[in-house]
Structure formats: structure tokens, C-alpha cells
Amino acid sequence: MASRKLKITLIALVFLVGGITIYLLYNSKPYAHIRRAEATYILSAGNLIADYDKDEALANKKYSESIIEVSGRISEIKKVMEYHVISLYGNETESGIICHMLPEENSKVTRLQKEQQITLKGVCTGYLIDVMMIKCILKD
Amino acid sequence: MNKTITLILILIVRIGCAQEPDQYITRQGQASFFSYTSVENIQATNNQVLSIIDLSKKEIAVSMLMRAFVFEKSLMEEHFNESYIESDIYPKATFQGQIQDFDPSINGEQTRIVKGQLTIHGVTRETEIKTKIEKTGRTYVLSGDFELRIKDYEIKVPPILARNIAKTISVTFSFKYIPYEK
Numbered sequence: 057m058a059s060r061k062l063k064i065t066l067i068a069l070v071f072l073v074g075g076i077t078i079y080l081l082y083n084s085k086p087y088a089h090i091r092r093a094e095a096t097y098i099l100s101a102g103n104l105i106a107d108y109d110k111d112e113a114l115a116n117k118k119y120s121e122s123i124i125e126v127s128g129r130i131s132e133i134k135k136v137m138e139y140h141v142i143s144l145y146g147n148e149t150e151s152g153i154i155c156h157m158l159p160e161e162n163s164k165v166t167r168l169q170k171e172q173q174i175t176l177k178g179v180c181t182g183y184l185i186d187v188m189m190i191k192c193i194l195k196d
Numbered sequence: 197m198n199k200t201i202t203l204i205l206i207l208i209v210r211i212g213c214a215q216e217p218d219q220y221i222t223r224q225g226q227a228s229f230f231s232y233t234s235v236e237n238i239q240a241t242n243n244q245v246l247s248i249i250d251l252s253k254k255e256i257a258v259s260m261l262m263r264a265f266v267f268e269k270s271l272m273e274e275h276f277n278e279s280y281i282e283s284d285i286y287p288k289a290t291f292q293g294q295i296q297d298f299d300p301s302i303n304g305e306q307t308r309i310v311k312g313q314l315t316i317h318g319v320t321r322e323t324e325i326k327t328k329i330e331k332t333g334r335t336y337v338l339s340g341d342f343e344l345r346i347k348d349y350e351i352k353v354p355p356i357l358a359r360n361i362a363k364t365i366s367v368t369f370s371f372k373y374i375p376y377e378k
Binding site for chain 2: 116120121134136137139141154156179181182184185186188190191
């Protein structure tokens with residue numbers, strides 16, 4: 057009898073722990089890891105674009121999906137729905153870096169101005185005409 | 197495939213630069229998709245879509261990075277990129293097509309069919325998309341929505357998650373084009 061009770065308690069416990077784990081996994085604050093994580097690469101906007109211009113496949117292997125820290129001058133700030141999108145100048149070419157900011161950066165972004173030099177951290181997603189970054193936060 | 201699309205994009209851009217530009221560009225177009233099921237609703241948005249239209253040829257080319265889709269929950273994003281879309285192998289979705297009966301000189305609104313090839317997950321299919329075109333001054337806005345069946349693009353969902361992901365996904369887009377002057 058006692059062992060049956062123990063079994064039921066154990067099974068219930070397993071379900072409870074499993075349930076909590078799944079709940080936490082699905083509902084954890086999105087993208088909190090970006091703020092915590094150290095950037096894998098720290099470089100200037102110009103150098104990042106130069107790497108993609110030279111060899112897109114190689115640069116993709118290196119930067120795509122990595123958290124990187126990029127410094128550059130702001131060419132444009134736009135608001136798209138609840139997000140801000142900051143564009144950085146590249147080299148003399150027409151390419152730049154388009155950075156999709158996390159919504160919690162909104163108040164900081166509204167204080168920025170065109171031509172200002174900034175550093176931001178985010179996930180590099182690849183290259184079209186511009187290098188794309190998402191989930192970006194501003195570095196102080 | 198991706199190289200070809202990029203080449204076509206560049207060609208559209210380079211050829212025939214007269215006084216009034218024939219090419220219009222957006223670098224931050226928006227594309228979203230929605231999956232509605234009784235179990236859960238999933239939505240993701242990409243605000244970094246690149247597209248170029250050529251007014252004289254009535255051609256359109258669109259390219260987007262799959263990893264630039266942002267989800268509400270990071271686990272969904274992981275599933276999307278790693279299991280379904282396989283973004284490492286197929287990083288881009290592209291579309292190239294012709295805008296049927298398009299008259300670029302009409303100010304205001306016109307609704308046209310865009311016919312072309314849509315490539316997702318490495319699978320290319322002929323697609324027709326009803327598109328609203330709005331001209332205001334020197335900008336064009338192309339917007340619309342359509343549905344696609346994930347089976348058509350060989351996107352496989354594991355049976356355990358089959359009830360969470362709709363078989364037909366709704367896609368909406370809005371691209372605001374400005375003159376492309378180099």
C-alpha cells in the first residue's frame with residue numbers, strides 16, 4: 057500500500073516538474089539572453105560589411121546567428137509598429153546595417169539622433185543589400 | 197538559386213537608369229505570417245525585406261532572410277529556423293514576378309495580380325498574389341495578403357506538433373518603395 061502511494065506521488069512529481077519546465081521554457085522573457093551574453097565578435101559597421109562584400113558565404117558562416125557588437129554612425133531611425141529600426145552607415149558603398157531594436161529599448165532610442173556614433177549588440181541574420189541584425193540593444 | 201536571384205536583383209537595378217528612375221526600392225519592407233489553430237496562434241514578423249520594382253518592365257523582385265522573422269517566444273523561433281524552415285540550408289525566401297496590367301502613372305490606388313515564382317525552403321512554385329498598389333508622389337506602396345500551404349513547400353511538422361501549426365499559413369506584406377538613385 058505504502059509503495060503504491062509512493063509510486064503515485066513520484067509520478068505526480070515527475071508530471072509537475074515536467075509541466076513547470078515546459079511552462080518556463082515557453083514563457084521565459086524573450087531574448088533576455090542577448091543582454092547577458094558576451095558578443096562573439098566586436099567590430100565596426102564598415103568592417104562587418106567589408107567581410108560580407110568579400111565573401112558572403114564565409115561571412116555567413118562566421119556571423120550568422122551570432123551575437124555581435126557593432127559600432128557605427130546612424131543614417132536613419134524609423135519606427136515600425138512597436139519597434140525601432142536603426143540603420144548604420146557602411147563604407148562608401150551603398151550597403152549599410154539595418155538593426156531591428158528590441159521594444160524595451162524604445163525610450164533609449166528616442167533620445168538618439170542621426171549621425172550619432174553608437175554601439176549596439178544583437179543577432180546577425182545575414183546579408184541582402186544591407187547586413188541585417190535583429191533583437192538589438194544599445195550598449196552604453 | 198540564391199546567387200541567381202541576387203544577380204537578377206542586381207540586373208534589374210543596373211539596367212536602364214534614365215532621368216526619372218525606373219527602379220524603386222524598399223530595404224525595410226514588412227512581411228508577417230500567422231498560423232491559427234485551436235491550440236495556439238503563432239505570429240512572426242520580418243521588417244527587413246528587400247524588394248525592387250522596375251516600372252518600365254513591370255517586374256518585381258523580393259528577397260528576405262528567414263532568420264529575420266521575429267517571434268513572440270524564442271522557442272518558437274528556434275523551432276521555425278531549425279526544424280521547419282531549416283534556415284541554415286535555406287537562408288532566404290525569394291519572389292520574382294510580373295505585375296499584370298500595371299500602370300505606374302496612375303496616382304492613387306490600383307489592385308493588380310502579381311504573377312511569379314515564390315521560393316521558400318528551397319521549393320519554387322508559381323504563385324499569383326492579389327496586390328494593392330498605391331502611388332503617392334514619388335512613392336509606391338504594395339500591400340496584400342495570401343495563403344500558402346506548408347505542404348507545398350515541403351515543410352515538415354512532427355506529428356506531436358501537428359495540432360499546434362496550421363496547415364495553411366496566412367501571409368501579409370506591405371512594402372513602401374522609394375526611387376532608387378545611385
